[in-house]
Amino acid sequence: MKTRARWPRLLACGAALALTVSLSACGSGSGGGGGGDDGKIHILVYGDASNKVEKQIVATFNKTSKVKAVLDTIPGADYQQKLQTIINTPQAPDVFFNWGGGSIKPFVKADLLMPLDDFIKDDPGLKDNFLPSVLSSAVLDGKSYGVPMRGTQPVLLFHNKKVLADAGVRPPKTWDELLAAVKTLKSKGVTPIALGGGDQWPTLMWFEYVYDRVAGPELFRKAVNGDKDAWASADSKKALGMIRDLVEAGAFGTNYDSVKYTNGASPALVARGKAAFELMGSWYYAQQQQDAKDFAEKGLGYTAFPTVPGGKGDPSDIVGNTNNFYSVLKKTKHPEAVEKFLKLMYSDEFVKAQLAIGNLPTTTNTPKFLDTSASPAYARFQYDLVKKAPSFQLSWDQAYPPSANAPIRQAVQQFFNGQLDTDGFIKAMQALPTE
């Protein structure tokens, strides 16, 4: 009996001892850090299905390069958080994936990134081989910080062809046509526009387009650079008035805030003919192919966003995710190897591989291979759109620094549901942090 009772105590003491020892071991381990120069360049990318191409490109690079490249991935949603925690440590990569704009602004401010202007001087192809409207979203303070990789994702107005035909409505070319279409569709008992308001960012897309059409890209550019008066301008108020009209006309129905895009609910509304339009990034096509293959092939139509007569913005301006970029850390030990690696981003091999997995690269040699893409007509439509666009506005929540993300999304949702009026919305936008 007695010896049995002693065992647990011994065990507990042992466990406690082991715990303290292992913990102190951890503590001393993390401080030192490996990192430094291991004679390789580390490429850090967002972990998803596109990694297939990145692996291929790294393999191609390693075939000829003396300095080898290593591909590291961070899965999905945690990317930005993890990046932020390692970028200023010895574990930081040499080259990393980002969204341009606000996603790298804090790093530029902390003087961690290398301006790529010297690379471009060395090889003008790093600039000339890409579409200009895309490149500009990785330019900060007049310096280039990113080389495009993966594909472009402009926002388009999608529609269900059959629903429009049944209602006798043609895809709208102007804002007034859109309002008229809303009215007709509503009278037929169809929700005119599907909106995943529960996710908040789909709502934001409407603001991005209407503001650009009404005021041109300049208003937002000023605002994001700290000019708070831009939000209070007459153009800003006009854009808000137009959005208010659309919402009050019942364009989005009444329960859009309970609908999500991310769980497939809003695309299903369009695919099943319960709604006519949806404003969404170009990935919508792939989403519909996955959810409703038949509809995607036969019933899904797409157009550019309607024009606003009298508006200051160019009718061919677009908004969305301009592209993903590779940026380079200032402290990389192998800038020559990095430069060589970046040159692969406009190689034929890269373009073909991206098209094969459904991404649309924005290089000047892309048109040569568009026919090899899974849906050539759709790819060509987007490519021409991006090529012709004088301005390609990066999504607002990505153009602002990360700390502005939640307040922007809250404000657009509150403007749609009436909690914020025009003045309230302007105040909310003026309160956003710009650095």
Add this chain to the structure above:
Amino acid sequence: MTTQMTSPPAVAGPVRKARRAESSYVARVGRPGFAWALPATLFFAVFAIVPLIMVAVLSFMSWNGLGSPEFAGLDNWRRVLDDPVMIKSIWLTLLLTALGVAVQTPLSIVLGVWAAGPQRNRAVLSAIYFIPLLLSSTAVSVLWRALLDPNFGIPAQVTWLFGDGNLFGEQSTAIGVLAFVSTWQFTPFHTLIYQGAARAIPPVLYQAAEIDGAGRYRQFFHITLPQLRTSVITSMIIMIVGGLTTFETVLILTQGGPGTDTTISAYYMYQKAFKGFDFGAGAAIALVLVIAATVVSLIVVRVSGYDKMRSTMEGVS
């Protein structure tokens, strides 16, 4: 007086041998030595106390995750306490917690007492009823978000009750959904507590009550409920602490929306620290939450007399 119930009778033996026997009896039945608490204490210190101190320090610093934190004085605290969203989030947190306690407590007492009984099929039904407890909060939230979709979910079929189904578009219904989902998920756990406690009530009490002519309802209110007192408090403290730190359900079901109408403190902290990279403000919010949770738990313990550890077994032998 009643505290003596928990410690062994103090009868000191004059003989050494008897003392030894008695001390080993104390070791087995009475309070264990400090060494027993050592692992838990160490664990708690390393994973709770030390991080807590670090969070407290961080709340006086300005840090965006890059470079080293800089001392910012009371800046974070001023910003956080001036922030209308923060003030609103505290009220929302308390409201959701109170709703959780008010709905789940009676429900789980009734279910727990029922599940403690000897009825037929009881085991099968309770087993089914415990399933939500086995699912992760994330899975539960994703499930309910899909079930409550206004166009393809339950609301589309039951329009007389849900109208246009805009459950996540209004503050009142969004809060209702959050309270409902946590009730659905956590009631089984508290039911389990009450089931165990109800089983531990000596049958003698009921037999005596029956002889005295007490019916089922009198037995429930005069024997079962008083006997469950300490369990009620245990369960309530768990609910309160759980309610104050609710996070995943909000993250997945409402994302704090519409607007900031369901942005509870824990979610707001996540938004500030891990989405906006304002770790100083996030730390300040976290500390407010810790203080609030501690104060509420202390109040519950004080008011209920739980700290005096009175036994419910008086008069039972």
